[in-house]
Amino acid sequence: VIKVQDAVKDRSAESWRVGHGYDIHRLEAGRKLILAGVEIPCARGLAGHSDADAAYHAVIDAMLGAAGLEDIGTQFPDTDPHYRGIDSGVLVEKTLVKVQAAGYELVNVDVTVIAEKPNLREYKPQMRINLAERLGLPADAVSVKAKTNEELGEIGRGEAIACLATVLLKKGERA
Ligand SMILES: [Zn+2]
Numbered sequence: 686v687i688k689v690q691d692a693v694k695d696r697s698a699e700s701w702r703v704g705h706g707y708d709i710h711r712l713e714a715g716r717k718l719i720l721a722g723v724e725i726p727c728a729r730g731l732a733g734h735s736d737a738d739a740a741y742h743a744v745i746d747a748m749l750g751a752a753g754l755e756d757i758g759t760q761f762p763d764t765d766p767h768y769r770g771i772d773s774g775v776l777v778e779k780t781l782v783k784v785q786a787a788g789y790e791l792v793n794v795d796v797t798v799i800a801e802k803p804n805l806r807e808y809k810p811q812m813r814i815n816l817a818e819r820l821g822l823p824a825d826a827v828s829v830k831a832k833t834n835e836e837l838g839e840i841g842r843g844e845a846i847a848c849l850a851t852v853l854l855k856k857g858e859r860a
Contacts, residue, residue: 702789702854704751708742709840709847720798720805720846721812721829722774722819727803731846734763738773740796740812740829741819743850745773745780748791751854752784777819789854793826800846805831 712718716730721740731737745757754760760783761768761776768776784791794816798805805812812829820827834840840847 700856702751702753704747704749704852704854706743706746706748706750706757706850706852707847708739708746709845710737710739711845712843718803718846719773720808720848721796722772722815723808723811725803725805725808729843735761735768735771735776736773739846739848740798740816740850741773741777743848744794744796744816744820744852745776747794747850747852748780748784748854751852752787752789754783754787774815774819777816781820784854785857788857790857791820791822791826792853792855793828794820794822795828795851796830797849798829798831798846799834799840799848800831801833801836801841801843 710731710733712729713732714729716732716737718725718727718730719736719738721738731739742757749756749760760780781791796816809829809831813824813827816829817824817827839845
């Protein structure tokens with residue numbers, strides 16, 4: 686019989702860390718729509734200082750949160766001209782280095798994109814591949830889900846796209 690306390694000890698906070706991230710960007714004419722590194726045909730794209738890839742940004746904040754590091758706005762300030770128009774996939778890779786330096790390795794990533802339009806169904810597989818490549822994970826450790834906001838609120842009116850991400854980290858072998 687396994688005692689509850691022993692089970693809790695085996696999954697101690699020192700070994701396993703969960704983190705969540707959220708991001709939202711406005712949709713504006715004249716911008717590219719890029720989600721998890723995939724350029725999606727659309728009359729409008731996400732506005733922002735970088736490429737405004739809300740999926741990558743949510744994943745970055747989830748990773749930083751799980752590792753107990755400062756958030757994306759602190760790590761990669763939008764006042765820094767270096768990050769103007771930057772491919773956020775590069776920031777994902779920089780974040781992975783920070784997380785690994787803190788002694789963690791990534792276990793899995795789960796992403797939800799909330800967009801009224803366009804329909805993301807045909808782009809989800811490439812988003813998943815891009816995330817897996819940037820993070821050095823097998824594709825089955827990455828999930829990308831897409832849903833609408835049931836026409837409710839600013840997302841439902843097509844004024845913005847939001848993304849949520851959850852990641853699990855574990856202490857690395859050398860930690
Ligand atoms: Zn963002």
